[in-house]
Amino acid sequence: DIVMTQSPDSLAVSLGERATINCKSSQSVLYSSNNKNSLAWYQQRPGQPPKLLIYWASTRESGVPDRFSGSGSGTDFTLTINSLQAEDVAVYFCQQHYTTPQTFGQGTKVEIE
Amino acid sequence: EVQLVQSGAEVKKPGESLKISCQGSGYSFTTIWIGWVRQMPGKGLEWMGVIYPGDSDTKYSPSFQGQVTISADKSISTAYLQWSSLRVSDTAMYYCARGRARTAPFDYWGQGTLVTVSS
Numbered sequence: 001d002i003v004m005t006q007s008p009d010s011l012a013v014s015l016g017e018r019a020t021i022n023c024k025s026s027q028s029v030l031y032s033s034n035n036k037n038s039l040a041w042y043q044q045r046p047g048q049p050p051k052l053l054i055y056w057a058s059t060r061e062s063g064v065p066d067r068f069s070g071s072g073s074g075t076d077f078t079l080t081i082n083s084l085q086a087e088d089v090a091v092y093f094c095q096q097h098y099t100t101p102q103t104f105g106q107g108t109k110v111e112i113e
Numbered sequence: 114e115v116q117l118v119q120s121g122a123e124v125k126k127p128g129e130s131l132k133i134s135c136q137g138s139g140y141s142f143t144t145i146w147i148g149w150v151r152q153m154p155g156k157g158l159e160w161m162g163v164i165y166p167g168d169s170d171t172k173y174s175p176s177f178q179g180q181v182t183i184s185a186d187k188s189i190s191t192a193y194l195q196w197s198s199l200r201v202s203d204t205a206m207y208y209c210a211r212g213r214a215r216t217a218p219f220d221y222w223g224q225g226t227l228v229t230v231s232s
Contacts, residue, residue, distance in 0.1 A: 001174075001175070038216065040218035042158075044158075049208050049210075049222035049223065049224060049225055050150075050158065050208070050210075050219075050222055051222070052218055052219060052220050055217075055218045061220065093157065093158055095158075095160075095218060097212075097216050097217055097218045098216060099216060100160075100163070100172050100174070100215060100216060101160050101162075101173075101174035101175065101176070102148075102160040102216065102218075103160060104157055104158040104159070104160065105157070106157050107157045107158075
């Protein structure tokens with residue numbers, strides 16, 4: 001299985017500031033057929049199911065605010081939340097959708113400082 | 114509107130069997146993969162497996178192979194996750210979710226079914 005490792009496990013950011021979450025895969029998730037990285041990001045607010053934010057490492061899902069952005073390639077990826085809002089308090093997970101079993105990172109908890 | 118509606122919370126004893134459901138609506142149920150994800154209390158997300166309701170092609174995570182059975186009834190747009198003999202360690206929230214391909218991310222999720230196994 002591909003192991004996904006996120007850092008940090010938690011972070012506290014002031015309202016309006018930037019939050020950065022990193023995700024590293026144990027092997028490349030570059031899909032050769034379309035030259036895109038099979039990496040997704042999800043947001044899980046307390047008591048809610050996860051919500052897809054980004055896929056193919058940098059493609060924002062429909063309806064997701066543009067303060068959320070994804071970047072990276074190969075084995076190293078980043079989720080950036082610009083101008084953090086109160087509603088962004090959540091746990092964020094990365095996921096490789098390159099092969100089965102799909103695997104998730106352990107999660108990063110984002111709180112307001 | 115795409116919706117995945119899961120069955121309600123369950124409380125079971127160790128050794129009992131259980132089948133939980135996930136009904137899809139608002140899209141072509143037979144052409145989209147349905148997956149199951151486990152979230153143990155206070156923990157992260159674990160991909161259990163997926164099924165293609167059109168032909169019941171199923172792929173399990175090795176961690177869950179033989180421990181659960183994933184099935185689907187396309188006539189009623191419903192996917193299932195079942196156990197033949199529950200363990201206390203099966204206590205968790207279980208989510209169904211849909212993906213456009215076997216290796217696609219999950220774009221819509223059910224509300225979750227809490228399964229509690231306790232003697």
